[in-house]
């Protein structure tokens with residue numbers, strides 16, 4: 035084809051226009067299709083992050099496997115945003131003691147009231163999922179402990195701990211210290227920083243028929259968390275956050291869940307043939323009948339017939355007891371010869387405990403001494419001063435006849451071998467199980483024991 039120069043010029047001009055238009059169209063198309071891919075880039079990066087953080091895999095963005103196949107050609111900025119979004123979600127999802135520490139250790143960043151924080155989280159999730167921020171705040175079911183039940187059972191504790199873990203996820207951790215012979219868990223509620231240099235142990239329910247102590251200790255834990263979350267409550271001149279400064283609480287409401295189940299509910303509560311068979315042997319040695327509920331309701335030991343408060347290294351060798359597995363007063367074949375007692379020994383040897391409180395029934399009375407074996411003057415002085423404060427707060431007397439008490443208890447070991455200021459508080463009056471009608475008064479008397487103890491620890495070097 036032979037074109038005139040002018041014609042050639044026109045054709046070239048047209049070609050340039052067409053190329054320019056094509057380039058503009060391609061750019062527009064690229065921008066249009068790249069916008070919705072920001073969600074996909076989130077998922078791409080979720081895959082990357084999940085290699086480093088096990089909790090990220092539970093974030094909503096990682097649900098679709100299809101998303102992870104999307105190519106990662108989106109912009110660096112979008113990738114970076116998505117990554118930080120996922121990391122912050124992962125942090126929010128991780129209810130670890132570490133994050134609790136972070137929340138507690140920063141004075142300038144008070145813990146927001148739990149209900150507000152929950153609302154914020156709910157709203158954020160609502161925005162992520164639907165763009166609608168008018169969702170109702172999460173309302174947690176009322177815990178069974180709050181209704182002051184006449185019987186607080188192991189199943190009630192488990193149910194309440196589920197709520198507690200969800201409601202106070204940023205300041206609390208709940209761990210199982212051991213599994214009992216009949217398959218129950220011994221739970222430790224940890225409030226505060228597990229790396230803290232000062233830690234405090236409070237335990238209840240080590241003696242089966244003394245189960246009112248489990249209810250008391252659990253109510254102390256829940257009430258403390260309510261105060262901590264309020265952000266305005268204080269004890270004396272310290273906020274609840276300040277009470278926990280460089281301190282952690284280990285709260286074990288039910289050291290002996292098998293024994294408590296036997297005392298409260300009888301044989302029907304036992305789930306394994308092995309334990310049923312063991313109980314039959316124990317009853318035979320005790321010359322009692324498992325059909326006799328008065329025998330079972332007065333049970334003190336664990337389900338294998340070991341008295342969990344006669345297992346510790348405090349003149350254990352000298353303690354005689356029954357000499358055979360029994361509902362009461364059998365020390366086992368060696369120190370720590372029960373998983374539940376061993377769990378307390380391990381915890382005490384692991385963390386820097388500066389106070390321990392063992393709750394029992396019935397008194398009311400405070401025991402603060404154990405013959406002073408190996409006990410330093412400093413431990414004795416701190417324990418005596420603290421016991422006087424506890425006595426003033428509860429109205430309970432301090433036992434002076436400490437030589438007449440059975441040996442090999444937890445408090446005895448903590449005081450005499452570990453040099454940890456330690457007390458036993460006996461609540462209620464009359465025979466055990468204590469009449470549930472006494473619980474209201476017991477609560478009134480003991481409601482400030484955690485705070486008083488923490489306050490004392492903050493004042494000591």
Ligand SMILES: [Zn+2]
Pocket residue numbers: 241244343394395
């Ligand atoms: Zn007891």
